[in-house]
């Protein structure tokens with residue numbers, strides 16, 4: 001079953017925090033396309049107005065410009081909502097190593113504010129973004145939810161802490177929380193700019209501009225690159241999943257493994273360019289290999305990702321060609 005076949009009550013109301021960001025804006029759009037009312041809470045710190053421009057005028061869409069670090073704002077955002085998808089956070093492992101206090105404030109403080117507001121406003125289901133970085137130095141592949149290592153960055157620690165709060169909020173207060181350990185998401189609207197841009201949009205942008213991208217490390221690290229539509233599916237199915245699925249976190253990936261150098265070569269092949277990459281030093285806090293076992297999400301959420309890396313990368317390139 002695709003996510004478009006998932007049914008909620010027709011008058012259901014959804015709040016997406018971080019709804020002007022990469023993942024959040026795609027989720028807002030999918031829910032609006034399904035006919036539901038969507039409220040977005042975002043402070044535009046990394047998100048962009050252009051991400052929500054195409055549906056800003058939709059009468060079922062409401063924007064609250066505000067900060068999850070402010071509890072009253074979170075209360076106002078959760079008022080009258082049936083479902084919350086909490087995506088607002090600051091990403092990037094290297095940036096978190098530079099600014100640990102800010103990450104604590106936004107990613108942990110903001111998330112507890114949202115969970116507490118959702119509890120007080122009697123939200124039915126609270127799904128939230130965790131991250132594959134919680135696996136830290138756990139060496140075994142594929143990564144399974146019950147086997148985590150020592151975290152390697154403040155960012156990973158914030159997500160691990162959020163998962164603990166998620167579990168507590170379900171166990172202590174009955175707020176149904178579901179966490180998603182996303183694995184390297186990519187696709188339309190992901191920001192290619194800035195020092196902390198993710199690898200796929202950064203490479204595509206450089207190659208489209210005839211520049212040589214820099215590979216951090218030797219290119220032999222691998223990732224389970226996950227196309228955005230698979231993440232949308234996880235969010236929608238997670239909001240509809242049986243109550244027994246709550247209080248836990250799930251790997252959300254395709255379940256594949258792509259080496260960085262192979263990603264690079266694939267992009268060159270599809271774009272029809274023959275550019276030699278540059279190599280830079282490896283980055284602190286990065287893990288070497290990442291590949292997910294997605295059977296828990298399959299079993300408990302009915303997650304069945306439609307888009308392989310190959311399907312997704314072609315769609316992403318088409319989008320950047322038109323939008324860069």
Ligand SMILES: NC(=O)c1ccc[n+]([C@@H]2O[C@H](COP(=O)([O-])OP(=O)(O)OC[C@H]3O[C@@H](n4cnc5c(N)ncnc54)[C@H](O)[C@@H]3O)[C@@H](O)[C@H]2O)c1
Nearest residue numbers: 018020021022023043044045046047067068088089129185
């Ligand atoms: N993109 C990935 O590969 C990936 C992987 C693992 C986890 N995640 C998580 O998924 C979520 C969404 O990530 P994304 O890639 O869409 O990032 P993004 O930066 O595009 O989106 C985050 C959004 O949150 C908003 N935001 C940040 N701080 C806020 C605050 N204090 N108050 C209100 N809004 C705030 C930003 O303005 C932005 O619109 C994040 O929680 C991130 O940690 C993403």
